[in-house]
Amino acid sequence: MFRDRADAGAQLLARLDRFRGEDAVVLGLPRGGVPVAAEVARGLGLPLDVIVVRKLGLPHEPEVAMGAIGEGGARLVDAELLGQAGVSIAQLSAVERRERATLERRVRLLRRGADPILLEGRTAIVVDDGLATGSTAEVACRVARTLGARRVVLAVPVGPTDAAARVPSADEVVCVETPASFHAVGQRYEDFSPTSDEEVAALLEAARRRTGRTA
Known part of the structure; x- marks a missing residue:
């Protein structure tokens, strides 16, 4: 169970420590995946971007x-x-x-005017706030590959027990919780309030400042 998306990101971060220092980009799926991805990117010292599909x-x-x-x-x-x-x-x-x-x-x-981070030859860590059917995550992983990512990792706080099978385009699927009785992503959060476009933009801007990128 996660308190909110920030807590989910912190718990997911612990499963992704091996990517620290790697030539990788963390890509949040708007909107709800971006607060989770922001925690992962900040913790690993990696750049943050969105993958819009x-x-x-x-x-x-x-x-x-x-x-x-x-x-x-x-x-x-x-x-x-x-x-x-x-x-x-x-x-x-x-x-x-x-x-x-x-x-x-x-x-x-x-x-807000910033260029996308190039994925060519890099590891793309695609992050969402949870995995249900897997269709959106599958498309995002395929698009990341089309944009040149060398390796694509899907990372989510929660998903079904067959999460990896639902996203065949990912080289690896990292999932913190895979409850047997899983029905909906929001059930695993105490606070699953909607994420606004303004919050997403602010998180991206904060990440750009952290990594020295400007819009």
């Missing part, structure tokens, strides 16, 4: 992902699903344009 939902079933996009032109498409669902190139392009615009707005809002 958007699902590309089927035109007539938006909840079903036919792919995903990330920054730097990162793009993942399930060609087999596209064929099965009869999605045309024009339909895919329309969905992607809409989600790309949303992604870019989110990036501007959270980064």
Whole structure:
């Protein structure tokens, strides 16, 4: 059980000490993953950034992902699903344009003008406040790899017992708690209050000051 996301980050940090001094970047999934990631990055002395991803939902079933996009032109498409669902190139392009615009707005809002930290040849430690279905974490790990990460580690405070199987694109999954009766991430927190965009931006700015990066 975790008091809040800061406590969860502190407990997760203890499982990640071997990455201290490594050429690595801690990437928080907005919004709730960023306070957890901030504790990890500060404790390890590593830079902190966000990894912003958007699902590309089927035109007539938006909840079903036919792919995903990330920054730097990162793009993942399930060609087999596209064929099965009869999605045309024009339909895919329309969905992607809409989600790309949303992604870019989110990036501007959270980064406030700062450049993303390059991942090429580095270890990407992707952090969220918990793992449920694993779909968002899987996409984030795949995008980190597309952006050049040499090794991708998913780190979460809590998840199901089969957490690693749910995120096959991660080289390693680190999870503090894997309760047998796990149903929802929020059940393992005493305080699971929503994280605001302003809090995310402030945490990123504090990390930039700590590591000498400026917007």
